[in-house]
Amino acid sequence: MKITLTLLIAAFAISLNAQVTQWRGPNRDGHFTETGLLKEWPEDGPELLMQVEKIGKGYSSAIAEGDMIYTSGMIDTMDYLTAINPDGSFKFQVPYGRSWNKSFPDTRSTPVVDGDRIYVQSGTGRVVCLNKATGEEVWAVEVDKDFETEYHIWGNSETPLVVNNLVICTPAGSKTSVVAFDKMTGDLVWQSESVGGARAYASASVYEFNGHRYILAVTGKELLALVPETGEIVWHYQYFDPEKWDQPNGLIWTNTPVFKDNQIFITMGYDYPAVMLEMDSTGTSVSEKFVDHTFDNHHHGVILTDGYLYGSNWFDNKRGKWICMDWETGEIKYVADWDTKGSIVMADGLLYCYNERGNVGLVKPDPDGFEVISEFRIREGAGPHWAHPFISDKKLLIRHGDALMVYNIAE
Numbered sequence: 001m002k003i004t005l006t007l008l009i010a011a012f013a014i015s016l017n018a019q020v021t022q023w024r025g026p027n028r029d030g031h032f033t034e035t036g037l038l039k040e041w042p043e044d045g046p047e048l049l050m051q052v053e054k055i056g057k058g059y060s061s062a063i064a065e066g067d068m069i070y071t072s073g074m075i076d077t078m079d080y081l082t083a084i085n086p087d088g089s090f091k092f093q094v095p096y097g098r099s100w101n102k103s104f105p106d107t108r109s110t111p112v113v114d115g116d117r118i119y120v121q122s123g124t125g126r127v128v129c130l131n132k133a134t135g136e137e138v139w140a141v142e143v144d145k146d147f148e149t150e151y152h153i154w155g156n157s158e159t160p161l162v163v164n165n166l167v168i169c170t171p172a173g174s175k176t177s178v179v180a181f182d183k184m185t186g187d188l189v190w191q192s193e194s195v196g197g198a199r200a201y202a203s204a205s206v207y208e209f210n211g212h213r214y215i216l217a218v219t220g221k222e223l224l225a226l227v228p229e230t231g232e233i234v235w236h237y238q239y240f241d242p243e244k245w246d247q248p249n250g251l252i253w254t255n256t257p258v259f260k261d262n263q264i265f266i267t268m269g270y271d272y273p274a275v276m277l278e279m280d281s282t283g284t285s286v287s288e289k290f291v292d293h294t295f296d297n298h299h300h301g302v303i304l305t306d307g308y309l310y311g312s313n314w315f316d317n318k319r320g321k322w323i324c325m326d327w328e329t330g331e332i333k334y335v336a337d338w339d340t341k342g343s344i345v346m347a348d349g350l351l352y353c354y355n356e357r358g359n360v361g362l363v364k365p366d367p368d369g370f371e372v373i374s375e376f377r378i379r380e381g382a383g384p385h386w387a388h389p390f391i392s393d394k395k396l397l398i399r400h401g402d403a404l405m406v407y408n409i410a411e
Contacts, residue, residue: 021065023110023159024345024388028205028256030303032347032391038411039350041362045376046396047408050088055402056080057383058107060159062399064392065113072120073402074099074107079122081111081130084404092135097122100155106383106401108157108201114183119167125149125156127169129186139186147171147179147191150198152220157201157254163215163228172199172219177233178226190231197221197240201254201299209262212283216257216264223257223266223277225286235285237277239266244273254299258309260327263289269298269314276330290330295323300343301388303351308333308367310351312341318356322370336370343388352396354378358385360398380405 025032038046055062056073062084063070068091069084079099083091099105100123109121117138118130125144130137143149144156150173161168166180166189176191198220207216207225214225214234221240226233240253253268264286267274274295277286295302295313298320302311309325313335320341324333342355350373351363361375378385381400390397394410 020162021063021113021392022162023061023063023112023203024256024301025391028203029258030301030345030388031305032345034347034391034394036411037348037350037391037394037409038362039373041374041376041409045360045374045407048405049395049408050406051380052084052088052404052406053380053402055082055084055399055404056107057402058399059384059386060108060110060399061388061390062397062404063111063113063390064395064397067393069397069404069406070111070113070118071399071404072107072109072111074105074123077101079107079109079120081118081120081135083132083135094130094135094137096120096128096130096137096140097126098124100124102155103153105155110159112160112162114162117183119160119162119183121156121158121160121169123155123157125169125171127160127167127181129167129183141181141186143169143171143179144199147173148175149173150220152198152200152252154201156199158199159203161204161206161215163206166228168204168215168217170199170204170217170219172197177219177222177224178204178215178217178231180228180231192224192226192231192233195219195222195224195233195236201252202256205256207257207259207264209259209279210281210283212279214283216259218253218257220253223264225279225283234283235279237286239268239275240272255297255301258302258304260304263327265302265304265309265327267295267297267302269296271314272296292325292330292332294332294335295325298341299386300341301345303344303346303365305346305365308365310365311344312355314341322353324367324370326367333367334369338370338372342385345389345391347391352389352391354385354389354398356385358400360389378405
């Protein structure tokens with residue numbers, strides 16, 4: 001019995017580190033492992049290899065796995081998953097759930113590829129497992145309906161998290177906060193206690209430090225650390241405090257936390273303070289290390305590299321600047337202009353920034369200043385430039401509305 005239990009624990013640990021293809025890279029931290037990439041782009045930008053249209057409206061990222069590309073998009077009132085062949089044709093395009101039908105309904109959940117299956121969540125909380133080869137539905141769960149989600153203004157923007165044999169979702173509400181399903185069958189494995197509050201828009205991630213391994217999940221008000229095997233909430237921290245809020249909408253938390261060692265950085269835009277948390281050595285509590293009033297990232301993600309945090313902040317819904325912060329001290333190294341705020345990822349030592357005016361920039365990560373090495377403009381597609389870039393096989397994927405552009409960034 002002891003041998004069996006030990007083997008199970010070891011298998012679980014190994015599987016947690018198994019790579020899936022997902023939003024913002026292998027660890028959901030914006031870092032991509034590609035190397036051999038261009039250090040400077042031609043004047044008009046890197047070579048456009050492929051442009052694909054009619055993928056549906058959306059702000060979700062496109063992801064590439066092998067020679068295939070997968071993305072989600074809203075067509076009429078349904079969210080669709082589209083599989084794109086290397087020549088730009090569709091292998092399949094299948095509906096998987098109702099779109100959010102109120103403010104900003106365009107699809108926001110990015111597909112997750114794990115083995116021969118794809119997992120994705122609709123704007124109304126239908127979590128679906130699809131066959132990667134055919135697009136056929138394997139199983140589905142009406143998570144938000146079954147677990148009585150409390151919605152905020154923009155419904156559900158979560159990308160499911162695959163951990164070992166589990167698919168993790170965060171319905172929030174009074175019934176539960178986080179739930180886990182068997183990734184092969186869709187059967188409920190556990191549901192956590194509820195810490196209260198409405199659904200947020202951030203996606204969960206896996207946090208490892210000093211022998212502790214937790215799921216970090218977000219509700220409208222709380223950051224939670226949960227044991228993956230059981231759903232036990234080890235600690236939770238109330239980030240959103242209505243007394244600190246001077247905006248009418250509230251609860252607009254979209255960014256997956258960024259962490260290194262025992263420190264966890266959380267930020268949500270709209271002039272709401274960003275916070276650096278510090279977890280104690282026992283892994284059972286966190287405390288505030290510092291509070292920052294400059295790096296209020298909207299919904300674009302941030303990048304930690306070489307001891308500095310990079311990204312953009314929020315001035316209003318159309319404006320923002322680019323920021324660098326010292327990870328350890330919270331010192332702001334610069335606040336720079338580059339059109340407006342935007343999303344950010346990193347590969348091969350350089351930052352890839354995609355701002356809300358459609359400009360894509362190759363940027364040197366340097367705390368002494370925001371240096372744009374090269375840039376070009378996205379002119380295809382329609383609607384807000386909100387989808388985060390994706391990098392795979394020396395290619396840069398940029399999604400704008402119902403259009404997808406694939407660029408050659410190999411040196």
